[in-house]
Amino acid sequence: MKEIFGTAGAAGAAGTPGTSGKPGGLPGVTPPAPAALAAKVRTLAPSMTRSMQRVAEAVAADPAGCAALTVTGLAELTGTSEATVVRTSRLLGYPGYRDLRLALAGLAAQQQSGRSPAVTADIAVDDPIADVVAKLAYDEQQTLADTAAGLDMAQLSAAVSALAAARRIDIYGVGASGLVAQDLTQKLLRIGLIAHAHSDPHLAVTNAVQLRAKDVAVAITHSGSTGDVIEPLRVAFERGATTVAITGRPDGPVSQYADHILTTSTARESELRPAAMSSRTSQLLVVDCLFIGVAQRTYETAAPALSASYEALAHRHTPRNSGTTSRR
Template identity: 90%
Template sequence: MTNDVKEIFTGAAPPAPAALAAKVRTLAPSMTRSMQRVAEAVAGDPAGCAALTVTGLAELTGTSEATVVRTARLLGYPGYRDLRLALAGLAAQQQSGRAPAVTADIAVDDPIADVVAKLAYDEQQTLADTAAALDTVQLGAAVAALAGARRAEIYGVAASGLVAQDLAQKLLRIGHVAHAHSDPHLAVTNAVTLRAKDVAIAITHSGSTGDVIEPLRVAFEHGATTIAITGRPDGAVSQYADHILTTSTARESELRPAAMSSRTSQLLVVDCLFVGVAQRTYETAAPALAASYEALAHRHSPRAGR
């Protein structure tokens, strides 16, 4: 993890209890196995772990006191005492029903009604986790950069490419010059033309998608402001990102690949960016949005085809 990424998670105020699960889910893949055991323990049984001393949690997870403290700090807490307070708060929320327990994975023989209920819960939890963990300082800086940009170029492939298209068309509708790129060769060719007044955005859940990282690197080296929307803020993409917007992901299962759950959180971040830019540029954004509505309405009017 780079120093800049560490500052995102350790330089701000400790996350609220409800954000703890989101932090664990986002950061666990980048932790050592011993730290993962600590993180999984506190997320799985907040009430039980809140009652343990640092020594007790170390013994429970088969790790050391130093590992417990390092895990607490990586999750955004100054020390283990602060993590215990958050665990107690999360346990209280779960007992009151405000933070429901995680549901079971979708099974092959689940009735369709159960599939709907489980997917709805997971989608809801993914959105809540993303909102809780999203750094609003980073988001505000990204919005400011986009609002004043000469043009915005957005890079994403596969499912993330669909999200890139969504952001591009949203920005276009409020009068901003924006393009989405999923072809890696065209993306790099485009990135070469970017300069200081431009913004480049990379969307990659894994944080390690080479076809997305490369154009962001080129844009970064040519002076553009760069933004990464990723579920892995410690991934390679962060090396070339001025601003990092972290997404959360629901539990991946055999019938629900990462692409499905990551898309949900990416779309929330995209909507936050769009609304923020629209607010900052309201005097021009509102007329542009109205004009796009009118143009589309006219296109689909029965009289338009005559």
């Protein structure tokens, strides 16, 4: 690949595929690699039942100790049932508890080798600015690593293919996710694709009504339950467009109308760092992965379009000579 696009890399295994009944979903899920386990726990724990949260928190806090326990032992440790342990294992992406134990053993080995650093403390009101920078830098790095490890490569590849072949692309997001939607839109426009970002829910729905089978709709919502984003995605889904969800809650309502789900991770939320800040980091990584993938697939047309946009912007910032310039 030529330097104009740089390079893009992603690690890891699977997230959660689309659960909709619409044709085109990808069957089969690869269990997350050990490095992705902690990320899955952080992402999914808020949406679990309290009993499942106890199991998830236990395996995240002491992977080595839990890896040595049978399903009965972990159930007793967390005050839950064997069925809850198995359900938690499956929600985290493993076929059963045996597979989760293997991942826990791998995660414990990584931590012992120093490749999985301890989580830093939350930012405090009286932290020196140097500590704030260090803590934010660590959290940002962890968020990016968790997102890369948890991305389902099959889902990402399918989303890239759909975008590359799309007649038209509509992107929905509100608040901080709306800023990410605008970022993806301007990237796609610069390689010659027809893309629109919609933060107004009414305009989003009225545009979604016009979508058809060769179009793509992308919904960006960290919570997976933002009604103003889900509604236009539902309309696009029912009109036959290919739908993509970028979300931190792959089990949320948005998944009902998504052909392809790209799961994002989030750094720990704190009083001084709301979810909107930390979720944007992982969303932007997914957006960049989509953009590079589409640019690679459409290189013959994308490269000239990108060069033309660079040239146009360069001319805009270059002082013009006085006098009238005639058109060619």
